[in-house]
Amino acid sequence: MAKKKREAKAAGTGWLNTYADMITLCLCFFVMLYDPSEVDVTQLSNMTASIHGDPTAGGQSMTSGKLADLGNSINSMPSQEKGRSLGLAVRRAVSVFAPDIKSNKITLTSDERGLVITLASDAFFRTASAELDIEETRDTMLRLAQFLSSDDLEGRRFRIEGHTDSGPTDPAQWPSNWELSTARAVNVLHYLTDFGADESQFSVAGYADKRPRPGFSNDTPEGRAKNRRVDIIIVDEGHF
DSSP: OOOOOOOOOOOOSTHHHHHHHHHHHHHHHHHHHOOGGGOOHHHHHHHHHHHHTOTTSOSOOSSOGGGGGGTOOGGGSHHHHHHHHSHHHHHHHHHHTHHHHHTTSEEEEEETTEEEEEEEHHHHBOTTOOOBOHHHHHHHHHHHHHHHTSGGGTTOOEEEEEEOOSSOOOTTTOSSHHHHHHHHHHHHHHHHHHTTOOGGGEEEEEOTTSSOOTTOOTTSHHHHHHHSEEEEEEEOGGGO
16 A cells, blocks of 8 residues: 655744844854944045035045055044044033033034034124133033033033134224134133132134135025034044
């Protein structure tokens, strides 16, 4: 009598549980290896800008390119090293100044110099004046002084740079935009030190209208508004 053939059983799904457990363990392993202080802010900002189509974000390669053949490494350049050394400070700044960023009083960027905290002059100063509108900006200046005095930035150097647009000044007050931009930077320094920042960590400069923001021209009202600013730079260790 012929034997009946056994019917093939459908493949079970029990292996899925084991596979899912293995994937979860691998994910946990790589999360434990991740160090947020190693984030390269320069590369991250470049990638973000490219995703959003920022036309001013070009000019920087994400790979070492031919420089590696010359014995240089892009990762050793100050503009890239900054991402590792200031990574935690950037993350904290985004949190501390969130209300001011939302209201366009402050802008956070980074470049080869370090982390740049930009104060919009129209929000901090009276028109054509170097006098800080402290009634409106006291809370922001307090947070800024506390941030610059934090343990994360101990031993750092800060530079305050004043900038104006190309419009004329009142000769009775300011012979030129050089004096106005410098006076605004100095007054920001005075308030920061009054609120507890260490004066010895700072340097001050005024650039008048000679260093407009990339992508913004003094030929338009919008561009002039962007160029009227005070930059507070947390200087990267490679740019002291």
